[in-house]
Every structure is written in structure tokens, then in C-alpha cells.
Amino acid sequence: MSTVRQKVNSRISLLHSQLCVGLDSDAQKIPGIFQQTGSPVLEFNRSIIRATKNAAVAYKINTAFYEARGIQGLKDMEQTLADIPEACMTIADAKRADIGNTSKKYAEAFFEHWSFDAITVAPYMGFDSLEPFFSFGEKLVFVLCLTSNQGSRDFEEQVLSDGRPLYAAVLEKVNQWNRGGNAGIVVGATKNGQLEALRAAAPDLFFLIPGVGAQGGSLDEAVRFGSDKAQQSAVINVSRSLIFPQGEFDSIDAFEQAVSLEAEKLHQAMKLAMQQSPPDVTAALRSQQTE
Amino acid sequence: MSTVRQKVNSRISLLHSQLCVGLDSDAQKIPGIFQQTGSPVLEFNRSIIRATKNAAVAYKINTAFYEARGIQGLKDMEQTLADIPEACMTIADAKRADIGNTSKKYAEAFFEHWSFDAITVAPYMGFDSLEPFFSFGEKLVFVLCLTSNQGSRDFEEQVLSDGRPLYAAVLEKVNQWNRGGNAGIVVGATKNGQLEALRAAAPDLFFLIPGVGAQGGSLDEAVRFGSDKAQQSAVINVSRSLIFPQGEFDSIDAFEQAVSLEAEKLHQAMKLAMQQSPPDVTAALRSQQTE
Numbered sequence: 001m002s003t004v005r006q007k008v009n010s011r012i013s014l015l016h017s018q019l020c021v022g023l024d025s026d027a028q029k030i031p032g033i034f035q036q037t038g039s040p041v042l043e044f045n046r047s048i049i050r051a052t053k054n055a056a057v058a059y060k061i062n063t064a065f066y067e068a069r070g071i072q073g074l075k076d077m078e079q080t081l082a083d084i085p086e087a088c089m090t091i092a093d094a095k096r097a098d099i100g101n102t103s104k105k106y107a108e109a110f111f112e113h114w115s116f117d118a119i120t121v122a123p124y125m126g127f128d129s130l131e132p133f134f135s136f137g138e139k140l141v142f143v144l145c146l147t148s149n150q151g152s153r154d155f156e157e158q159v160l161s162d163g164r165p166l167y168a169a170v171l172e173k174v175n176q177w178n179r180g181g182n183a184g185i186v187v188g189a190t191k192n193g194q195l196e197a198l199r200a201a202a203p204d205l206f207f208l209i210p211g212v213g214a215q216g217g218s219l220d221e222a223v224r225f226g227s228d229k230a231q232q233s234a235v236i237n238v239s240r241s242l243i244f245p246q247g248e249f250d251s252i253d254a255f256e257q258a259v260s261l262e263a264e265k266l267h268q269a270m271k272l273a274m275q276q277s278p279p280d281v282t283a284a285l286r287s288q289q290t291e
Numbered sequence: 292m293s294t295v296r297q298k299v300n301s302r303i304s305l306l307h308s309q310l311c312v313g314l315d316s317d318a319q320k321i322p323g324i325f326q327q328t329g330s331p332v333l334e335f336n337r338s339i340i341r342a343t344k345n346a347a348v349a350y351k352i353n354t355a356f357y358e359a360r361g362i363q364g365l366k367d368m369e370q371t372l373a374d375i376p377e378a379c380m381t382i383a384d385a386k387r388a389d390i391g392n393t394s395k396k397y398a399e400a401f402f403e404h405w406s407f408d409a410i411t412v413a414p415y416m417g418f419d420s421l422e423p424f425f426s427f428g429e430k431l432v433f434v435l436c437l438t439s440n441q442g443s444r445d446f447e448e449q450v451l452s453d454g455r456p457l458y459a460a461v462l463e464k465v466n467q468w469n470r471g472g473n474a475g476i477v478v479g480a481t482k483n484g485q486l487e488a489l490r491a492a493a494p495d496l497f498f499l500i501p502g503v504g505a506q507g508g509s510l511d512e513a514v515r516f517g518s519d520k521a522q523q524s525a526v527i528n529v530s531r532s533l534i535f536p537q538g539e540f541d542s543i544d545a546f547e548q549a550v551s552l553e554a555e556k557l558h559q560a561m562k563l564a565m566q567q568s569p570p571d572v573t574a575a576l577r578s579q580q581t582e
Contacts, residue, residue, distance in 0.1 A: 024392075024393070026392075026396070062389075062393055062396075064387070064389060064393045064394070064396035064397045064400065065393075065396050067396070067397065067400040067404075068396040068397070068399045068400040068404060069400075069404065070365070070369075070400070070404045070405070071362055071365055071366065071369070074361070074362055074365065075362065078361075078362070093389075095387065095388060095389050095413070096355070096386065097386060097413070098353075098355060098384075098386050099438065099439070099440045100440065101315075101317075102315070102353055102355045102356075103355070105317070105353075105355035105356050105358070105359040106355045106358065106359070108359045109355065109358040109359040109360075109361070113358075113359060113360065113361045114361065122386070122388070122413045122415050122416075123415060123445075123446060124413050124414060124415045124435055124446055124447060125413075125435065125438050125440060125442050125443065125446075125447070126440065126441070126442020126443055126444065126445030126446055126447065127441075127442045127445050128440050128441050128442040129440060129442050130442075144415055144416065147390065147416050148390070149390045149391065149416060149417065149419050149420060150417070150418075150419050151416050151417020151418045151419040151420050151421075152416065152417055153417065154414075154417030154418050154464060155414060155415055155416075155417055155457065155460065155461065155464075156415060156416070156417065158451055158452075158457070158460060159451065159452040160449055160450065160451055160452065161449075161450040161451065161452055161454070163452070166446065166449070166457065169446065169449060170446065173445060173446075
């Protein structure tokens with residue numbers, strides 16, 4: 001039983017939101033007002049969390065932006081994690097995976113040392129490279145499936161000899177590996193044509209959907225096609241277009257208001273999309289019983 | 292021109308060795324004698340480096356084993372890097388890759404912040420996820436191709452509609468992306484049947500070959516089939532069977548002697564394998580001119 005899945009699904013239903021805030025906190029893009037605080041990235045993150053916490057169900061920490069600054073970056077990550085409300089899911093967007101004994105160490109790093117609720121992993125090396133993550137039954141493990149970038153054509157969309165694209169083969173395997181109910185996939189919001197088909201093929205997986213906002217995906221379609229029948233089990237990540245609002249800000253308060261406004265807009269749009277496709281209550285009840 | 296490739300190829304020819312020492316320094320496996328030093332992992336690594344530096348051409352730091360211990364682990368990684376002889380290639384075995392702006396941050400982390408010579412990356416997300424690494428022309432970028440674990444059957448060995456396995460499609464793409472001479476692949480030593488074919492298909496790529504030792508691959512075949520015509524452009528990684536020798540050690544000196552002996556055995560075995568298939572001198576000269 002994935003307690004993380006239960007936690008985030010409760011919050012999705014409570015807020016009528018699927019907003020995942022992507023803390024891609026690029027030190028070079030952080031507004032000037034934070035530069036005077038002594039810990040620009042940390043104070044920026046704290047400000048984003050204050051501004052979004054009433055709309056968000058999850059926060060996704062993109063590890064690259066912290067690793068790029070070495071030990072100081074990881075200290076910022078550690079303190080940021082402590083500031084994220086307990087009711088929200090924390091995702092390490094880390095895209096890790098390696099041979100078994102190594103993946104075990106990555107799982108320990110993110111699930112035990114840093115206490116993340118969830119992680120993103122890369123499928124290329126196959127089951128034994130992912131099993132050490134899946135073995136944490138209470139967590140959520142998101143396997144890259146169909147991503148929103150151009151390069152998805154190079155391999156993900158290559159067609160196998162049985163006629164399926166590679167990403168469909170990944171989806172099928174993740175379905176098989178989802179014994180503990182703690183498996184999910186990453187599927188880009190710019191792939192709406194496929195999103196609906198992927199959800200139909202994987203009614204029980206949790207979907208992490210990036211690509212809305214700066215990458216151009218439709219929020220409305222992401223909510224309607226990405227959710228399960230209970231209108232749960234999907235979070236939609238928004239990073240750049242939310243955390244780096246246009247304009248100059250002469251105070252942290254002013255910055256926070258702009259972010260808060262944008263978060264509320266996203267929240268309302270998600271609410272609306274959820275109203276347009278009301279949940280299947282029977283499915284919702286069934287899902288609550290089995291989780 | 293990849294200056295890293297030049298550096299490591301010079302050392303391969305100088306030592307007649309292709310030994311890459313894998314610093315998979317699992318804190319839980321480090322012999323008791325190091326526990327009293329105050330910095331067990333760091334002192335263990337320093338001991339391994341002292342014991343292997345006359346035989347090694349490269350050191351591979353498996354980031355998972357450091358990340359698992361959080362900030363302290365990364366401090367150990369930083370100090371370990373400072374102890375590796377300049378003549379040896381340092382590889383961040385990190386298996387990273389993400390959308391472009393994120394991969395750019397990973398490349399900054401490992402190439403700029405930590406100053407590694409080389410990195411391993413995962414191909415699933417395609418070219419734009421790898422391009423930020425390739426853009427560091429002086430470095431080496433090893434793309435996962437065919438790995439030594441069982442899970443390689445799940446996706447890597449899946450056959451595409453054109454009859455090729457996925458890993459062969461990855462190889463072909465990496466060949467195309469190798470404009471700066473700084474591209475390589477990871478191919479497991481347990482895949483000797485395929486190793487020869489992969490080298491034939493990619494005469495100009497640098498090969499990183501794990502899987503010798505604990506994973507059971509043949510050292511002799513890895514050297515003979517993995518090297519290019521100049522008997523360069525391949526390093527063979529040995530981790531567990533080298534850094535965790537059997538037996539109890541009552542001093543760091545005794546431990547170091549055991550590791551040193553094993554490193555020299557590997558070195559001699561590589562020398563012998565290189566003698567059995569003498570280099571193509573014309574190819575060697577040509578490769579020196581173009582690098």
C-alpha cells in the first residue's frame with residue numbers, strides 16, 4: 001500500500017487541484033530581490049512555497065538545479081524539503097537508474113536520506129535497475145515513458161517489431177511491475193493525443209505530467225485525459241511559467257503576490273477541467289478501498 | 292578535440308593498461324580498519340588510489356554511493372577527486388539526462404562544479420537531452436548502450452521494426468552525434484559476443500566497459516574486442532572484485548598490498564591481451580593526428 005499515493009489523492013480530492021510546483025530554481029534566473037537575502041535560492045523557494053501552498057498538491061525538486069551548485073545547492077535542497085507542507089507529495093525529479101546494487105544506493109539516497117515521497121527514474125536498463133525503487137512500497141516511483149521534448153522521437157517513439165512504440169512497451173512493463181500500487185509514469189502534456197491512450201492502457205498507474213506552461217502543453221487536456229476514473233492519480237507539473245513570472249518586483253511580497261495569482265489561476269483552471277469531467281464515484285470508492 | 296581522450300589514450304599506450312578503478316565505495320562494506328580513521332570512505336578511497344595508481348588509467352566514481360550519504364558523501368567525493376592523479380581520467384558514473392535546460396545544469400554540475408573529465412548518460416530521452424553534455428568538446432560523454440545486467444533484455448535488446456535491437460539504434464545515433472570526437476558508449480563486458488560487433492560498427496567511439504570481475508565478464512575479450520585499432524579508446528572498469536579483496540586485514544598497509552597485487556594482476560592480464568592483438572600503428576598515428 002502506497003501511503004504517499006493515498007496522501008496525494010486525498011489532497012487532490014480536497015483541493016480539486018492537481019498542481020505540482022516544479023522547483024527548477026535556477027540560481028541565475030532568481031529575481032534580484034532575493035540576491036540580498038544571503039541565501040537567494042532557499043529564500044526564493046520559501047517564497048514560492050508560501051505563494052503556492054494553498055493550490056499545490058505536490059512539489060517537484062529538479063535535482064540538477066541543486067547539484068549544479070554542489071554542496072551548497074544540496075544544503076538548499078535539504079532546507080527546502082523541510083519547508084514543504086507535509087500534506088503535499090515531494091518528488092525528487094532525479095531520472096536515476098543503474099544496475100541493482102547502485103540503484104539501491106540511489107533509492108536510499110532519495111527515500112531514506114532525503115526522505116522524498118517519490119522519485120523519477122529512467123527505464124533504459126530494465127527491471128532490475130528499477131526494482132530497488134519499487135521495493136519501497138509506501139513511496140511512488142515514476143518511470144519515464146513519453147516525454148515532452150523533441151528528442152522523444154529518437155528512441156521513445158521508435159517502433160518495435162511488434163508494432164508498438166518503445167514507450168508503449170515501457171508502459172506495459174510498468175503496469176506489470178505495479179504490484180504494490182506504487183508505480184507511475186512520466187508523460188508529457190504536449191503529447192495529448194497519446195495521453196488519453198496511455199491512461200486507457202494504464203488505468204491504475206499514477207501519472208506525472210510535465211510540459212504545461214513554458215513547454216506549451218494544454219492544461220485542460222492534461223487534467224481530463226491524465227486523471228484516473230476517480231479523477232485522482234495525476235499531478236501536473238508547472239515550473240518556469242509559474243516560478244519565474246514576467247515583470248520586475250521591488251519586494252518579495254510583490255513577487256509572491258504574482259506567483260500566488262498565477263498558482264490560483266492554474267488551480268481554478270484545474271477545478272474547471274475536473275468539473276467538466278466529473279469523477280466516477282464508484283471507481284473513486286473502489287480506489288480508496290484498495291489503496 | 293577532446294583533450295580528455297588524448298590524455299587517457301596517452302596513458303593507455305604508456306602503461307599498456309586499460310584499467311578503470313570503480314570507486315563504488317559502499318560505506319557498509321569498507322573494512323573495519325578504516326572505521327577508526329574518522330573519515331572511513333575518504334581514507335578507504337585514498338588507500339585504493341595509492342594501491343592502484345601505477346596500473347590505472349581512469350577512476351570511475353559511482354555517484355550513488357556518495358549521494359546515499361548526502362552532504363557528507365559529496366564532501367568525500369570532492370576530496371577523493373582531488374587525490375586522483377591528473378594523468379588519469381575521472382569519470383562521473385552518474386547516468387544522468389533530462390530535457391535540455393535540465394541536462395545543461397547536470398553538465399555544469401559534473402564538468403564545471405566538480406571538474407570531472409567524463410560522465411555517463413542515459414539515452415532514453417534522445418538527442419536534446421544529451422547535447423548539453425556533448426557541447427563540452429574537451430570532455431568525454433559515455434552513453435549507455437548495452438549494459439551487463441539482466442534487465443538489458445527488457446528494453447535495450449528489444450528489436451525495432453527495422454530488425455535492429457534498440458541498443459544498435461542508440462549506437463548509430465551516438466556515432467552521428469560524435470562530431471567533436473568526445474562521444475563514447477557504455478557496453479558490458481558480459482556481452483562479448485556483441486562487443487566485437489559494436490566495436491566494428493563504431494570504430495571511433497570511446498568504450499567504457501564495466502562488468503569484469505564481480506559481474507563475470509572476460510577481461511581478455513574485453514581488451515581484445517573493446518579497443519580500437521590503435522589499441523586505445525577503451526577502459527575496462529573493475530569495482531567490487533578489486534576494491535573489496537577477500538580476507539581480514541589488520542592494517543591499512545596490508546589492505547593496500549592486497550589491492551595493489553590485484554591491480555597489478557589486472558594490469559598484467561591487460562598487457563598480455565594487448566600483446567596478443569598488436570596495435571595497428573598506422574591507425575594509431577592517424578588517431579593521434581585527428582584528436
